[in-house]
Amino acid sequence: MNSSGSYHIADIANSIEGEINRLKAQVDLFWANEWKHYQSHGLTGAKAVIELGSGPGFLLEKLLTHIPHANVTGLEIDRLLVDYATDYLKKEKQSRWQVYEGDIIQTGMEDNTFDFAISRLVLEHLPDPTKAIKEIYRILKPGGKVILVDNDFEMHIMTYPHVSGLRELYDAYCQARFAEGGNPKIGRELPQILKDGGFTNVQFDIVNAHSTILGDEMFFQSEGVGIPYKLVQDGFLSSKDLGKISVSWRKMVQDKHHAIVRQLC
Incomplete structure (x- = not known):
């Protein structure tokens, strides 16, 4: 979201359309479990909600x-x-939404505006996430709440049977994002970042998605091949290693007892 951060849709994958489709699948993959957390923290009673990023x-x-x-x-x-x-939200045919162009570090929003803020898979791409949290704190009303959802790539996709080379793929991804100013292992740091940004009553949860429950297709769509191919193009991963991972992945999904698990913090 931040122009000096590590996510730019035109650069992160080899197809903008493919990346947009992946982002939709990534929301769908976790929604059922995420919604339970949102409900437990009182989101259903909010009158003014902002999603940053x-x-x-x-x-x-x-x-x-x-x-x-x-x-x-x-x-x-x-x-x-x-x-x-x-354009996408115009189909909602209601006036309860608006989308603005702006930076999470300096939103331009007035103080004490929102009951609830959500920032999902954004902080991991920012060079200074604490600044973003301080800005979120400023625009929330007294007693307002924020939910942060982010990756920690030490706990990304896990499979049964084991897919050889996944760790090399995720290490390559981390190298690419670190080089651009991001932190794809930020998940474990979220509680301290929240405290540094002024928040109290901080809680920490893990949201899970499992292929036996949700099916394989949602995982396939939410991962995609655009980012791995871009890692090869940018020299962070060899085409030989990506080929080995692809072969191992196909063998994994052919096992009738296979499982794919992903977690978010």
């Missing part, structure tokens, strides 16, 4: 559906994604 608008769509009385705001720095989300 709202991307193509897929989470905004779900919030509009599940919180019928809330005004929902999206903030996104990438003009392409702002335009996409605006």
